[in-house]
Amino acid sequence: MSPTDKRNLILAFESSCDETSVAVIEDGHKILSNIVATQIKSHQRFGGVVPEVASRHHIEEVTLCIADALSEAQVGYDDLDAVAVTYGPGLVGALLIGVTAAKTVAFAHNLPLIPVNHMAGHIYAARYVEPIEFPAMALLVSGGHTELVYMPAENEFEIIGETRDDAAGEAYDKVGRVMGVNYPAGKTVDEWAHQGHDTFKFPRAMEKDANFDFSFSGLKSAFINTTHHADQIGEELSKQDLSASFQQAVVDVLAEKTQRALADYPVKQLILAGGVAANQGLRERLERDLSSNPTTHLVKAPLKLCGDNAAMIGAFAYVAFKHGVFADATLNADPSLEFDWVADPVK
């Protein structure tokens, strides 16, 4: 069964937060199906993801997603080469549904099981744009994570910097709430930001520090203090300007740190991935920054694959498959799964 005679087909599962997704992926780069059942509407009732509610929804959806993924891809279990699943990081109760279902399918049809780190999946959403060339760097920005990941070679991931407090997406949701925008607030704040101006000049945390870590809590506090103060004196602030000022500060911090990382770690590609990678302000800024970089090429995860989905899990699972990374039936969810930190920092 060499990859040249036969297409490789992986049935991939993702259930780490509020999306139940199952996909069938061919050779790690062709999406035959990518079923996503989103619970956003349900959690909007509560203003954010409620873990127990998320688990309950996953169990309602998971087998339907499997059936839809197979029928849309027009494949049967006999055609599959492996089953892959996100086993962390994420909400433990949510992860467990995908892990349990994937293990069960693998057992029932005697297929190998591939454990996938959700963050590797996010990075590999970029694989649907073009092949990943190494060394590469990924700027991963999502509701739960903000990190710079160095990839010296295929199947190797090293964190070189990460957020010390809030994730960028989390900060978006918090300032969104202050402005009366329901979760997830990223899209609305991004739209408003394009209609306003950076008039508030919020602080850019750690921009000048020598490390590659991020921090957004100071920015968030400055934002809240500004709006709180305006409320007290009965002044109405422009949501567009507030959004523009907030977004400019976030984008400045992300872009500056990324530039500094690229200077220390010369790479062929910079991959922008994660839920916040859909942010237009961030995409435009990195495009501008990278346009003058002769050696590093920007690869943005497709907009449709920035959020959580199983296609991205299947893309990385193909790499793991080639490297022989398999799990047995004892595979458990690991809610705080992380890449290792870089072994020998450049500095």
Add this chain to the structure above:
Amino acid sequence: MKILAIDTSNRPLSVAVLDDSTVLAAITVTVHQKHAEYLLPEIERLMGMAGLKPADLDRIVVAAGPGSYTGIRIAVTTAKTLATTLNIDLVAVSSLATLAANVPVEGALVAPLFDARNQNVFAGLYRIKDGQPTVVIADAHTNIAAFLEAVKEYAEPVWFLGDADHFTELINTTVSAATPRISPWLNLPQVATIGLLGQQMTPVKDVDRFVPNYLRLTQAEAEWRAKNPKEDVESYVEKI
């Protein structure tokens, strides 16, 4: 008919493999509560010992709750995925009825209960009829004292199973001092018994939509419904 029966509703993990009325292999483990890690390996091991492959199975019987939310989700996810992926029947049994089935005394009143903390229990009352537990008081999430008051009305000896020893004093003072003393073994689910009963039971119609019997809304959901009594409570998940 080849049957796989599973229960991970609470701390014990119980798995059995049957061929019609012959129990081929059965296990009940109480030393850990790592159901996510151990359920599938135990299924694999027992089926291996019984010489069965997944494709040989005709029916899955699952204890679908009430119980620990994570526990019942693991059992139900495993059961419904197996049933749909192998295209075989799924039979769901109450996790409390699973315990009640341990009592082999015809006509006995059985009250299985699980401690749900703060003097609350998941409990039901069953009568053993033709060797099967039949519902007398439906499974509910309830205050232990209220449950015992309801049980007391029957003025009969009652077999209390499960976490009953957490409430010994209350049971003895409320119901009757004459409740039968039982072997602690009967407090544990032994799914071979419900595997046997499950052969006669009607399978679940819509396996894809089948969910655990939590018997309790999440706190967020309960609060939201109280505030929004007129809103639709279905269809909050969308396919995109």
